[in-house]
Amino acid sequence: MATAMQQDVSEKQIRPVEPTEPAAPSKRRFILPIVGVLVLIALIWAFKQWSYGRSHESTDDAAVDGHLVPVLAKVSGYVEKVTVSDNDHVTVDSTLVSIDPTEYKTRLAQAEADYAAARATAGGGGTGGGQAQAAVAQATGQRAALDAQITAARAQETKARQDLARMEELAGKQVVSRMQLDAARATAEAAAANVVALQRQTSAATGTIAGARAGVRLADARLQAAQAARDNAELQLSYTKVPAPATGIVSRKQVEPGQLVQVGQPLLTIVTDTGVFVTANFKETQLGDIRVGQPAEVEVDAYGGAMATGCVESLSAATGSKFALLPPDNATGNFTKVVQRVPVRVRVIKGLGPDRPLRPGMSVTVHVDTKAAAGKC
Numbered sequence: 091m092a093t094a095m096q097q098d099v100s101e102k103q104i105r106p107v108e109p110t111e112p113a114a115p116s117k118r119r120f121i122l123p124i125v126g127v128l129v130l131i132a133l134i135w136a137f138k139q140w141s142y143g144r145s146h147e148s149t150d151d152a153a154v155d156g157h158l159v160p161v162l163a164k165v166s167g168y169v170e171k172v173t174v175s176d177n178d179h180v181t182v183d184s185t186l187v188s189i190d191p192t193e194y195k196t197r198l199a200q201a202e203a204d205y206a207a208a209r210a211t212a213g214g215g216g217t218g219g220g221q222a223q224a225a226v227a228q229a230t231g232q233r234a235a236l237d238a239q240i241t242a243a244r245a246q247e248t249k250a251r252q253d254l255a256r257m258e259e260l261a262g263k264q265v266v267s268r269m270q271l272d273a274a275r276a277t278a279e280a281a282a283a284n285v286v287a288l289q290r291q292t293s294a295a296t297g298t299i300a301g302a303r304a305g306v307r308l309a310d311a312r313l314q315a316a317q318a319a320r321d322n323a324e325l326q327l328s329y330t331k332v333p334a335p336a337t338g339i340v341s342r343k344q345v346e347p348g349q350l351v352q353v354g355q356p357l358l359t360i361v362t363d364t365g366v367f368v369t370a371n372f373k374e375t376q377l378g379d380i381r382v383g384q385p386a387e388v389e390v391d392a393y394g395g396a397m398a399t400g401c402v403e404s405l406s407a408a409t410g411s412k413f414a415l416l417p418p419d420n421a422t423g424n425f426t427k428v429v430q431r432v433p434v435r436v437r438v439i440k441g442l443g444p445d446r447p448l449r450p451g452m453s454v455t456v457h458v459d460t461k462a463a464a465g466k467c
Contacts, residue, residue, distance in 0.1 A: 145461040147380060151431060152370035154390075156450035157362040159336050163351040164329040165189060176343050180334045180360065187332040187345055187357055194327040201316070201323040208316035212309035225302040233295040240288040247281035250274070338362035366438055366448045368400065370456035371410055371431040379460035380405070386436050389455040393446050401465070402458060403437040434458075 171188040174180060257274035338360040345357040368388055372380065380402060388398040409430040411418055418428065436456055441448055 145459060146457045147372060147376045147460050148455060148457045149370050149372050149376070150453075150455045151372075152368055152388075152436075152454050152456045154366050154448045154450050154452040154454060155369045155435075156366040157336070157338075157364050158341075158450065159338070159360045159362055161186060161332060161335065161357045161360060163187075163189070163332065163353060163355045163357055165194065165326055166352045167191075167193065167330065167350070169345055169347050169349045169351060172343075172345055172347055174340045174343070174358070176340055178340045180338065180340060182335070182337045183333045185331050186334055186340075189330040189332070189351065191327055191330040194323065194330055198320070198323040198327050201320040205313070205316040205320045208309070208313040212306070212313040225305055229295060229298040229302045233292060233299060236288055236292040236295050240285060240292060243281065243285045243288050247278070247285050250278035250281040253277065332357065334360060336360055336362040336364070338364075361450060366441075366450060367403065368436040368438060368454060368456060370434045370436055370454075370458075372434050372458075374409070374430050374432055377405070377432055377434075380434065380458055381460075381464040383464035383466055385459050385462050385465075387457040387459075388436065388438065389457070390442065390446075390448065391453045391455070393442060396442050396446065398438055398442055398448065399440040400436045400438045403435045405435075406433040408432075 167189040169187060170190050172186070173184075173188075174186050180186065253274050257270060341359045341361050343358040345351065351357065368386075382402050382404060384402045386400045386402055388400055389395050390398060409432050411430055434456075436458075438448060
């Protein structure tokens with residue numbers, strides 16, 4: 091056994107020592123600078139985000155908005171022609187839809203006939219020689235004739251009274267007979283009675299004039315009613331041509347030729363060219379520093395986050411939930427208070443160009459610079 095141990099020791103002593111490999115170069119000198127650069131970049135980014143967050147309020151609960159004008163039918167009837175299609179650009183007052191005007195032309199003709207009849211009765215609104223004016227003229231002429239007759243009758247009455255006075259004086263002197271005196275007295279009484287009768291006829295003629303003038307006013311009122319009916323019929327006829335209320339792009343067309351439309355039925359919608367704006371729903375806790383006129387940036391999702399510029403134009407007078415069908419009430423003892431959102435309107439000052447238009451409904455993110463001085467949009 092000792093021999094074996096000696097043999098092992100001798101083999102170890104005799105075995106040549108293998109040379110050791112040199113140590114691999116340390117990777118730390120490459121890793122540490124990279125980590126340092128990444129940490130520095132992260133710190134710079136974090137500082138920018140912190141600094142930006144201190145001076146800006148942001149929300150992604152925002153969308154592009156615009157003026158969408160619905161075009162409705164003002165009269166009922168069958169559609170004769172539709173001159174536009176979806177996504178067509180139209181100008182204001184250009185004809186979009188034509189409704190069959192036959193019925194409305196007939197109504198206009200009837201209204202014009204009624205107006206002509208009323209005009210003939212009233213004499214062109216009281217300025218011409220209509221029936222009512224003729225009645226007034228006739229009654230006035232009769233009154234003038236009666237006035238002349240009264241003047242003559244009074245002259246005769248005066249003469250009769252004077253003759254009676256002379257007869258009474260002569261009868262006292264026995265110059266004339268009693269019969270002549272009675273005849274003179276009868277003549278005087280008859281002349282007085284004639285004056286009274288003519289006065290009563292004059293009063294009746296005055297009433298006739300008043301009635302004729304009332305007839306003129308009634309005829310004038312009927313003339314005005316007929317004119318209003320004619321104008322309304324003409325207006326209804328004009329409604330058979332449906333014009334574009336604004337310049338813009340046709341969207342959501344819901345009408346076809348031959349279709350029966352009713353009053354108030356939607357025909358199509360026009361997205362106007364008057365410009366778009368952004369409605370941003372900020373949390374109520376973000377409104378403390380937001381003021382009208384502050385600059386804002388609009389990040390558009392559709393174009394890879396491209397930025398449009400704008401400014402705060404107005405803040406809503408109530409939260410968005412208040413306009414819901416069933417508005418919530420936070421004062422009901424709930425354990426969790428729901429943070430409400432207030433719509434803020436942002437005016438777009440500089441868009442993204444004609445190749446990248448902002449269309450109503452697009453999702454955006456709005457950043458408002460709350461540290462900037464409020465100016466004027």
